[in-house]
Amino acid sequence: MSRETYTAHSIINGQPYCGTGTLEVLCPADNSVVALVTEADTQATELAIQSAEKCFNVLKSSTAKSRADILYRWYQLIMDNQTHLAELVTLEQGKPIKEALAEVVYAAGYVKWFAQEAERAYGAVIPAHTLNHQLTTVQQGVGVVVGITPWNFPLAMITRKVAPAYAAGCSFILKPSELTPLSAIELAKLALEAGFEDGALQVLLTSKPHALVAQLNSHRAVRKLTFTGSTSVGKLLLEQTAKSAMRTSLELGGNAPFVVFDSADLEEAIEGLMIAKFRNAGQTCIAANRIFLHSKIKSQFISMLKERVSNLTIGSTQDADIGPLITICAKQKALGLVAGALNQGAKLVYQGEELEGNFMSPVILEGIKPDMTIFGSEIFAPVVSVIEFETEAQVIDMANSVEVGLAAYIYATDIAQIHRVSMGLDFGMIGINEGAISNPAAPFGGMKQSGLGREGGAQGLSEYLEVKYLCQRTIVN
Numbered sequence: 001m002s003r004e005t006y007t008a009h010s011i012i013n014g015q016p017y018c019g020t021g022t023l024e025v026l027c028p029a030d031n032s033v034v035a036l037v038t039e040a041d042t043q044a045t046e047l048a049i050q051s052a053e054k055c056f057n058v059l060k061s062s063t064a065k066s067r068a069d070i071l072y073r074w075y076q077l078i079m080d081n082q083t084h085l086a087e088l089v090t091l092e093q094g095k096p097i098k099e100a101l102a103e104v105v106y107a108a109g110y111v112k113w114f115a116q117e118a119e120r121a122y123g124a125v126i127p128a129h130t131l132n133h134q135l136t137t138v139q140q141g142v143g144v145v146v147g148i149t150p151w152n153f154p155l156a157m158i159t160r161k162v163a164p165a166y167a168a169g170c171s172f173i174l175k176p177s178e179l180t181p182l183s184a185i186e187l188a189k190l191a192l193e194a195g196f197e198d199g200a201l202q203v204l205l206t207s208k209p210h211a212l213v214a215q216l217n218s219h220r221a222v223r224k225l226t227f228t229g230s231t232s233v234g235k236l237l238l239e240q241t242a243k244s245a246m247r248t249s250l251e252l253g254g255n256a257p258f259v260v261f262d263s264a265d266l267e268e269a270i271e272g273l274m275i276a277k278f279r280n281a282g283q284t285c286i287a288a289n290r291i292f293l294h295s296k297i298k299s300q301f302i303s304m305l306k307e308r309v310s311n312l313t314i315g316s317t318q319d320a321d322i323g324p325l326i327t328i329c330a331k332q333k334a335l336g337l338v339a340g341a342l343n344q345g346a347k348l349v350y351q352g353e354e355l356e357g358n359f360m361s362p363v364i365l366e367g368i369k370p371d372m373t374i375f376g377s378e379i380f381a382p383v384v385s386v387i388e389f390e391t392e393a394q395v396i397d398m399a400n401s402v403e404v405g406l407a408a409y410i411y412a413t414d415i416a417q418i419h420r421v422s423m424g425l426d427f428g429m430i431g432i433n434e435g436a437i438s439n440p441a442a443p444f445g446g447m448k449q450s451g452l453g454r455e456g457g458a459q460g461l462s463e464y465l466e467v468k469y470l471c472q473r474t475i476v477n
């Protein structure tokens, strides 16, 4: 791909909107400027809301079948453009091209899934309490939706929201991360090409999300907020939406335990950990963050892991396993967590060579204890932090002792133990002898401060639907 500097503008009512100011988008691989983006102002935001409101009324009288057909065309266009989309993701987000291609397919998977689910937003007939009554329910789209997405999966975190919203008949205003606007704009262009009505998907770009999102959240026409990002920003937005009691879905941060029992198949557990820890250089919300190893297998597991980790290639070449972190600040934060853990008594088991720019070599730490800062932090980098345990009760307690509860992983072959531990863990998703759990057909989401609601699966559509109860008395002449 040539390294020309792209330009990008917000999309309002189906058209590019050349806003004011200029935001620079940097390539994480070398921190060069890859795009200049104009920013949406308050007027643009107001126009987008008006257009979304108008479009919602159009969508209200469209059929689920027609929306399903349009979603299916969007799915096909994403798949037809997968190389281009993947290159954009690698350029602005940094993940290796093979992972970017996998993200395109994953993102498209949500569109296909919700093209199918669109026609299954069933209502119900309720047995009536008296004669001459018919009690039914219907489901209708909630209205104008605002979606805010992060940079780590710049395509999939968008399709996981926009596809169910459109399937439900909602119009959508998207504010993607300022770090990855190009993928968002490209996806929206493909949606319009597929047949999305002009106000059905609009994209507002800004480097000042606080002001723009506050404007959206305080508007009477906006009926739902769906947010994916950090727990701290999610909580702040929940305060805003509380003011109008707006429907709010939050997909927030994680701190996943990865528990390896002494009955585990260690080869399988290593394979699972390589995916759950190192995908996207450790920058995933469901990344294995705390590695709990039973004392009987700890030494063997760590030596097998060292062997695998020392063979990983870090860089921006086609075959690299680990790309750069998103920003230099993200790398400094991760190195700070490692230094802090060492100061607090952790032991350094492995650290690859020091690398330039945003690239970071993997690190393995052992001797991590629950009172260390790293234990309670979402590391978001290729750092393995190992905690030793003795008993099932002890590991469940330690795993549950954090404030978030998104994903957890268990490796064991004792079926009764797998059942007990799965039931005991306070996490919304559990990988059992499996390190790759993401799937459009499954409900994605967390407990405790990891969020509210679920995305994907059948539940993902309900998040955008209102249930309306109709109580009809039959007039008998």
Ligand SMILES: NC(=O)c1ccc[n+]([C@@H]2O[C@H](COP(=O)([O-])OP(=O)(O)OC[C@H]3O[C@@H](n4cnc5c(N)ncnc54)[C@H](O)[C@@H]3O)[C@@H](O)[C@H]2O)c1
Binding pocket: 148, 149, 150, 151, 152, 153, 157, 175, 176, 177, 178, 209, 210, 211, 213, 214, 228, 229, 230, 231, 233, 234, 236, 237, 251, 252, 253, 254, 284, 285, 286, 378, 406, 444, 445, 446, 450, 451
């Ligand atoms: N649970 C999930 O499904 C899931 C998926 C992906 C990422 N995440 C989480 O996202 C985080 C990483 O993403 P990030 O760094 O982009 O998160 P972030 O919270 O910094 O930003 C997310 C989005 O919120 C916007 N934003 C930031 N401050 C805002 C404010 N004051 N008001 C309104 N909007 C604001 C950003 O512009 C961005 O679009 C991690 O914590 C990760 O675990 C969760």
Ligand SMILES: N[C@@H](CC=O)C(=O)O
Binding pocket: 152, 153, 156, 283, 284, 285, 286, 438
């Ligand atoms: N890793 C998640 C997204 C959060 O980062 C996914 O697989 O959907």
